[in-house]
Amino acid sequence: MRPLIVAQLHERRRSLLSWGLPIGLWSAFVVAIYPSVEDALAKAVASYPEALKQAFGIAELTSVEQYLNAEMLSLIVPLAVGYLAVRSVASGLSGAAESGRLDVLLSAPVSRRRLVAAAFAAAAIELAAVLLVSVLVTMLGSVLAGSGLSFDRALAGYAGVWPLALLFAALGVVVTGWSLHTAVVTGSVAGALVAMYVADLVGRLDTGLDWVRYGSVFRYYGRAVEEGIDPLAFAGVTAVAVALAYVGALLFERRDLSA
């Protein structure tokens, strides 16, 4: 399986620059301007409606970690990296089917299940690498601007995105069991990503609708940059992602790979 993973990572090596660097630079900018906006922010946040603060996870903005969470880690990074996750796994499966690579690989003695496992594992590594680049560039911004961002907290914040994104990669595998069209796979999973985010948001805004949050992985996302990683949520979401990927592999094994 290792050669397949290495080949897919090699194929997608540019995502470190095209995803990791922009996310990192944007986060670095957010962190870098924090010292100059700190006082104004505290006053502004104090005037926000309580429901709004609760919905977007803004208790108060009195630290750079809280500001990073509010600006980047509560919305932009999970949505962007979640979308990257499905793109990554789709490139190894539906994209490979569209380009003809799947036919070539399945001429060799490799099982479909192994092919899916390699695509999923490569996506997991790619996501980790993109998040690592993002956190390193963010830390650079903090150091240069003297923002005082804690490396451990920043690392926890970006690491917390990984299982969530992995779940969308797994959903991508499941959809590949039905469709080998990349547009269908990425479109449907991106739709699920946004729908889950909105469901979580609605559930937090209206306590009467709190139950809808159980259908969203964002319920288990938390605020790792402020509070550290919740090991149970981290492991639980990762386990669900792996289980979904396994189901996807079974579906992929049973389907026809049409010309």
Place this chain on the structure above:
Amino acid sequence: MAVIETEALSKFYGAARGIEEVTVAVEAGEVFAFLGPNGAGKTTTIRTLLDLLHPSAGRARVFGLDSHRDSVAIRARLGNLPGDFGYGKRATGREALSLLAKLRGLDGLGRAEELARRFRADLDRPLGQLSRGNRQKVGLIAALFHSPELLILDEPTNGLDPLMQEEFLALVREERERGCAVFLSSHELDEVERVCDRVGIVRDGRLVAVERVADLLRRTVERRKVEVEFSEAVELSDVRAIPGVVGAEFARPTLEEVFLTYYRDEGGGEE
């Protein structure tokens, strides 16, 4: 034991017919052609043998193994050229072959370099920059580089120029000598006639005839026309004067013959 054996193999796509009750056997060291027009069911048969498609009915055995259950073990022993060889745009042929070699547990690239020289294939350019014919050469190398026991080739000469088609046919003969079975699909009658031992004619998804190529030609072609080559110019009237000859005319060479003659005289390069 037959290398490939199908029994009433059928594949339907919903209500649409792919192939229906195809029963055929291919022996070791035999070159077998599946002959038919586009859409006849040639590719469906090949993809079912490779377990890319699951049969709706019937069964297929390759090396005596079940084509679905034992697919991985089967693919370890065969080489396959898909109808349109693709591997993405950025990777080079060498990178593609290197991955396939690793998946096959090979240390190096096997016969790839030798085959690349023979087909004049560029393994170091990204596949997206190659013409269809040059990609097809890389595909042929990928099918052959590990010296398989069975070659499954879906319209293998698609995109190849006449010179490379000749090289390919020579290679198929060599593979047969080595004991390799070859199952190829084609709609090129000339190519089939020149290299295949037996042919299966497929029409509307059904196998309508399986014959030795020589028998097929003997039965279907009325042998009244003979092409004769003279070492020097002759008058047609002299030929017509031969007893039993009712007509004679000069044959115009085909473009393919002119092309091949030119390149043979040059001894040379393809591009």
